[in-house]
Amino acid sequence: MSGPDLATLVPDHDRLERDLTELATYVDPDAPGWTREVFSDPYRAARDWVRRQMVDAGLETTVDAAGNVVGRLVGAGSGKPLVTGSHTDTVHGGGRFDGVVGVVGAIELVRRLRETGTELTHDLVVCDFLGEEANEFGLSCMGSRAIAGVLGAEHLDRRDGGGRRLGDAFERFGTDPEGALRLAWAPGSVHGYVELHVEQGPLLERQGVPIGVVTAIAGIERLLASFSGRADHAGTMPMGERRDALAAAAQAVLSVEREGCGAPVHGVATTGRIESGPGAFNVVPDHARVWAEMRSIDAEWLSGAKGRIAEQIASDAAERGVEVVLEWLNDQAPVPTDPSIQDVIGAAADDLGVPWSAVPSGAGHDAAHMAHLGPMGMIFVPSRDGRSHCPEEWTDLADLATGVHALGATLLRLDAWSPS
């Protein structure tokens, strides 16, 4: 790869900043931070904006049956496409960078490729995937799942808290739920997928390194533990004779935390919610429920932790005479990134003279699903104070520009790369 070619691909900082600022105006005015949730009006308006940017950048742009906005820069040769992209939906009360940088950055890169007359052999496809964030229907990465062929009819039958069906929400949004089920691209049909994203954690900032080469996307095990004890008078029942469901649940919270604290390399464990009843000062609780999750890029640790936590919770509860039922939900295996793509990203950063380091992703990403279709990799840029999914989420413009430049250098190398 010759130096001058890469130097000309430096993104236009002003345009990047303008795009981020413009996209950040499409938000729910009644919600905190930058809120642009899937199926909402601001989301619809933002995606019209994305589509216009893609068209103006010279991409052949369509919206597929699952609502993904897909732009194609036609290459000089034939063969499988290079694919990049991310998402523009946010969590409630989210920030301006999560997902957005992978879409806005890819569009800016396409502008630079065209302005400099840099022609790729492969087609370059840019995706703004529908609804990446977990939503009221309990399903994340809806658009990339459809493309990867892992969106099922059972997903469309899921209902939100108000009893609305996901398939109907798709239809109201103007997408075609039945078509989404038939959308799947063929396995092996992608030459390489690379996603640029903010790290959403503190590792890169702490190391003072602008580029992260992602090693793997964490798997998730989710647990719903339901405890049944016995309600008694809180003043008269002796301590040793109680069957306190909430005390058993509290022990479970600490067991989950302890497992996360003891994790090697990368592993976290969190209890996000606890509920108990009947809920009075003077009654020993007879039932409680705990929602917890564990994440790791290490499948072996994850399954070991699942077993240890189950055993610990059951034995602690049994000691109290409390019954417990454990339900494991929505488990997702860790997805390693392709080692060759990791090498290519590292070499591309070296081409630019930019330090990089290998980091895991604790967050889920569209990339995990795109890995079904071909070799997958991810580039991270630093998040200030490791904050994300909150209004304080921030990445400096210079770091974003470095990330876009590295994405460009990576795609140029992949254009000339053939998988072994």
Ligand SMILES: [Zn+2]
């Ligand atoms: Zn994201």
